Amino acid sequence: MTSAPAAPRRSTTAGGLVSLVFILVMVVWPLVAVFQRSLVNVGPDRVLSILGRDSVRQVLLFTTGQAVASVILTLLVGLPIAHALARYNFRGRSAVRALAVVPFVLPTVVVATAFSALFRRVGVDLDDTLTAILAAHVFFNVAVVIRIVGGFWARLDGRQVAAARVLGASPWRAFREVTLRQLLPVTVGASLLIFLFSFTSYGVILILGGADTSTIETEIRRYAIFRQEFDVAAVLAMVQIVVVSLLAWASSVFQRRFGAATSIRRPVAGVPLRGFRRRLHLGLVLALVLLVVGSPLLALVEQSLRVGTSGRGPTGVSQASYGFGNYMALTDRAPVLPVSPAEALLTSVGFALLAALLASVIGLLAGRAAVRGGRLGRLLEFVALIPLGVSAVTLGFGYLLGFTVFDLRRSIWLIPVAHAVIGLPFVLAAVVPALRSVDDRLRQVAATLGASPKAVRRIVEWPLIRQALVSGAGFAAAVSIGEFGATSFLARSDTAFTAPLAVFRLLSRPGAVLRGQALALSVIIGLLVAVLAAVLERRRGDSVTLL
Amino acid sequence: MSFLTLEQVTVRYESDPVVVALDDVSIEVEAGEVVAVVGPSGCGKSTMLRAVAGLEPVGSGRILLDGQDLAGVPTHHRDLGLMFQDHVLFPHLSVADNIGFGLRMKNQATSEQSARVLELLDLVGLSGFADRTVDQLSGGEAQRVALARAVAPSPRLLMLDEPLGSLDRLLREQLTGDLRRLIDQLGVTALHVTHDQVEAFALADRVVVMCDGRVAQVGSPSELWHQPASVFVAEFLGHPNLWVRGDDTLLVPVDAVHLDHSGSRSAVVDLVEFREGRFRVSARSDDDHPGDTVVFETDAACVVGQNIRFGFDAQQTQTLGRTVRQPKMS
Incomplete structure (x- = not known):
């Protein structure tokens, strides 16, 4: 009748139930x-009849079509890069790899702003075109190819190719039958992921696609x-949920089935x-x-540092002067915004x-x-x-539909909660393996040495x-x-106006001053996120969050 | 009354309640005694340790430590020391902090803590290792730290779970001696679980042999060796010459067999090993009792395939009960 393990069990169960209720209310209920x-x-x-x-029908077709095109283009661009980064040993290889992965963590509004800036700098009028959207999607997703396919490629056992060559295979044949054969599953897995990201692309389409693209x-x-x-919105959201969950499921199956199966060193x-x-x-x-x-x-x-009146037309490059004017202007109240940037x-x-706080608490309780x-x-x-x-968009819309009681959907607090939901998988992806790696016997030894269940958690597990x-x-x-999708549905009051919303609003109105502010604000958001991600990546070593 | 008493303890696994991990086990350990529990994997020996530690809920029966019924006493109030096979040191703590862990849990004064840690480091021969990190230790060193950590708070009972199992043979033999000397020096009561009967015999005053969740035999190493209670115990302890005669089994000690040209029995040699200065010969009988395994030691070299004749000292043999083991009740 020993009851010793009961105490930690009870509190774990209680914590698990709390996290379950949170997920049920904040994730499952909106979907329901x-x-x-x-x-x-x-x-x-x-x-x-709506469908x-x-x-x-046109929207469904276009959404799928642009996603397929994004996958193909990303593979065309990404595979040669992944190959070279995996193959050659050169100084700065890890720096290049890090640079290539930066886009993936950047918020969509920042990327969209960057492309709009690029078109203006180069002087091409690609705003509101499919080309612009595809370019941005390639920019984002090249990181996926480099991370997943390239990472795998770099660890493929080179002796297999050697063995094939010794057995009489030509270099091309060895590549095709040994390397390519093993790369195929991860490439398919990466493609599914890219399709998923492009299919659900939102900020990029809104900013770069213009009014006619949807x-x-x-x-x-x-x-x-x-x-x-x-x-109509609910029907579309339902389609989206079904497609997205099928894709997410398929890609996770692919990753699990084939990610580790092939011989990796x-x-x-x-x-x-x-x-x-x-x-x-x-x-x-x-x-x-x-x-x-x-x-x-x-x-x-470059564009964010450009000041003066020159930024109007594609040809107005000549009178450029540079300075921090746009950044200084961020504290100015913009007429189109409820608050200053x-x-x-x-x-x-x-x-x-x-x-982050909420996601960590829920993630820790659920993970345990x-x-x-x-x-x-x-x-x-x-x-x-x-x-x-x-x-994120379906989640935001689900909140609008699901939280009508007490007009909760107008509550400012719904935004950080939605962000916590979106961040929860990142926390779990980090915490669950860590919890698993804590040898249960460490807890047992600590208990025999007199540590109470609480003390075990504090002194043994926590560190x-x-x-x-x-x-x-941090992730x-x-x-x-950078979250834009869910926020764009939920931000109903001035106090809830976030930076990505500000960028979007500033960009969607004409005017050099607004544009300058949007560019400067994008740079700051991008820097914040990139620096945060870089610091966290360094601390974690080589692990890849959700990728 | 004994210091540690297990009274008809039964444990079923939560995950699979049909399997009886410990079946009506009763054991007594006197204060200051070192008792080893041996048996093949899955016999329930580790479960017994975990039940005493409070890490496994007890189905029925009682566990008494120093007169106190342990039912309802959580692990961290039982005042025990536990040492695992592969040391299980806290990876984020230094050697000294690992050893001082239990003292910290008891809220001992810092000065006393560090004095005790130094004392133990000295005792296990690791003076100067206090500030090392755990990953700087060799296997043997880590094991010594684990022992120091277990005994630092002066536990009522020291429990060792395959403490030397992960070390290579030479190191294990050396540490076995060290461990016994340390236990004697500390005067601690110890319960030691292992699958290795050599280790058990080297360390323990008394040995409990377990089989399928039950106690097969309890006794001193020499009692067990010379009077195994069953074929299972004899086999487990490594007696090779077990000859089936009807319902009974005849145990013939290795040193009761000798080469003899006029011996009553004959066999064909199938294995010759050179061991500690003598040949250990394994043969298979081809006489009226064909198929008996015969192992003996000799100074004369034998060749595989050779026909030999041998005799044995009938006085040293014993008859063990039925070979069929009692079916397990659940």
Whole structure:
């Protein structure tokens, strides 16, 4: 009748239940609201007739088409880069790899602003075109190819190719039958992920696509916010949820099935950079990285520093002068914004801190219960994945539908909570492996030495998972600072006006002053997020969050 | 009354209640005694340790330590020391902080803590290691730190779970001696779980042999060796010559067998090993009792395939009960 393990069990269960309730209310309920609205209130017949509308069909088609195009283009650009980075040994390789991955953590509004700045700098009029959207998607997702495919490529056992060559395979045949064969599954997995990101792209489409381009995400916004046709928006959101969860599921299956199965070793040293052909090859690839990833970022910074009246037309480059004027202007009240850009930035930082805190608490409670197993643990492990299958826009819309009581949906607090939900997978991805790696016998030894369950957590468990938790919380904060999709649905009062919303609003109105502020604000948001991500990556070593 | 008493303790796993991990086990350990629990993996020996530590809920029966019924006493109030196979040191703490962990839990004064830590470091031969991190230790050093950590708070009972299992043989033999000397020096009562009967015999005053969640036999090493209670115990302790005769089994000690040209039995040699100065010969009988395994030691070299004749000292043999083990009740 020993009851010793009961005490920590009870508190773990209680914590697990708290996190379960949170996820049920903040994630599952909004989704239920979307389904209820479209299946019960609208009814299957009208759902079909809505989906049959020409305008809706066109949106579905365009959304899918641009996502497929994004995947193909990203692979065309990303695979050569991944190959060269995996193959050659050169000074600065890790720096290039880090640079290539930067876009992935950047907020969508920042990226969209960067491309708009690039077009202006180069003097091409690509605003409001499909080309602009695809370019931005490639920019974002090249990181996925480099991380997933390139990371795998670099660790492929080179001796396999050697073995194939010795057995009589030509270099090309060895590459095809040994290397390519093993790369295929991870490439498919990466493609699924890229498709998912492009399919749910929102900020990029809104800013770079212009008024005539619409995807499911932007249509949900248009129907819900401007036309107040919640029925149509709910049907679109339902389609989105189904597609996204299927894709998320498929990509996780792919990653799990094939990510680790093929023979992987520690990073292979790589080929030394000798001879003209190799140098030329690498040079071309680095130029490609600079073109795809570097140029929008450089253009963003350059344009943000440009002051004066010259920034009006594509040809007005000649009178340029540089300075920090746009940055100084951030504290000025812009007529189109309810608050100054600087105040919006402060709001964002505040939300980010709250969201990170909330996500860490919930993540820790859920993670503990999940690691312990049992029915509650398994349930939590499943429901905690749900946020991955929901786009930010559907979540925001779900809140509008689901939290009508007491007019909760107008509450400013809903924004940091939504951000916490979006950041929760990052926290779990960091905390759960850390919790798993704490040997249960460490807790047992501590208990026999007189440590109470509380003391065990404080003295033994906490120091071992602290770093992972901080890292997960940091990523949650980074996501929150740049979050645009859910926020655009929920920000109803001036106090809730975040920096990404400010960038969007500033960019969507004409005027050099507003544009300058948008550029400067984008640079600051981007820097904040990139520095945060870089610091966290360094601390964590080589681990990859959710990628 | 004994210092540690297990009274008809039964443990079932939560995950699989059909499996009886410990089946009606009763054991007594006197104060200052070192008792080893041995048995093949899955026999319940580690479960017993975990039940005493309060890490495994007890289904029925009682565990008494120094007169106190441990039911309802949480692990951290039981005042025990536990040492695991692969040391399980706290990776984020220094050597000194690992050893001082239990003292800190008792809120001992800092000066007393550091004095005790130094004393123990000295005792286990690791003076000067106080500020090292755990990953700077070799396997043997880590094991010594784990022992120091377990005994630092002067536990009522020291429990060792395969304490030397992860070390290589030479180091293990050396540490076995060290461990026994340390336990004697500390005068602590110890319960030692291992699958290695050599280690158990070297360390323990008394040995409990377990099989399928039950106690198969309890006794001093020499009692067990010379009078195993069953075929299982004899086999487990490593007696090779167990000859089936009807329902019974005849145990013939290795040193009761000798080469003899006029011996009553014959066999064919199938393995010859050179061990500690003598040949250890394994043969298979081909006479009226074909198939008996015969192992003996000799100074004369034998060759595999050679036909030999041998005799044995019938007085040293014993008859063990039925070979069929009692079916397990659950």
